[in-house]
Amino acid sequence: AQTVTQSQPEMSVQEAETVTLSCTYDTSENNYYLFWYKQPPSRQMILVIRQEAYKQQNATENRFSVNFQKAAKSFSLKISDSQLGDTAMYFCAFMKPTGTASKLTFGTGTRLQVTL
């Protein structure tokens, strides 16, 4: 079974600064997907970014980018130019794609607080 570990329960960053959230995972699979989700106080789960394991290039979405190290099984999220609206819980998730049930396995989450 796959496991996802987020070792930082809480982090804080000042507005406009850069912060990196850590995620490691354990799997014997070679083909898989990794995701970062954001959950603000509204509790809506919002997809931030996706990475396919077969792609060496790190995914980027505007101010959000990842550092994907497949050999080390590491998948960190970098948020640049942090904004107050980035305050939320961030969950790292793993998915092994199958034809019928590609379920997500989530980490325990990192609570990010962006301050003035």
Next chain:
Amino acid sequence: SAVISQKPSRDICQRGTSLTIQCQVDSQVTMMFWYRQQPGQSLTLIATANQGSEATYESGFVIDKFPISRPNLTFSTLTVSNMSPEDSSIYLCSVSDRLSYEQYFGPGTRLTVT
């Protein structure tokens, strides 16, 4: 991405009763997923619902406690049966894009059992 709605958004229920949560998607999808998020915790998959077949439950979750219906390709329900305070959680449904494997979530149902 799919637009997903859930009803109710929140409810307070007495122990021993049952609550049915509805999930509606704005497009046809093959698979729908139901997750539970206990207070301050991460998300845990309850079951996967495929239209026209029995739902597939994860370890620790059983059909008698969490019966699921999937009558068509845009709708599903999850029932939380014989509730106890330990069932107090946020329940979320999600759907998966079969090409990108991205999963999109509904807004969740916050359930409190007293």
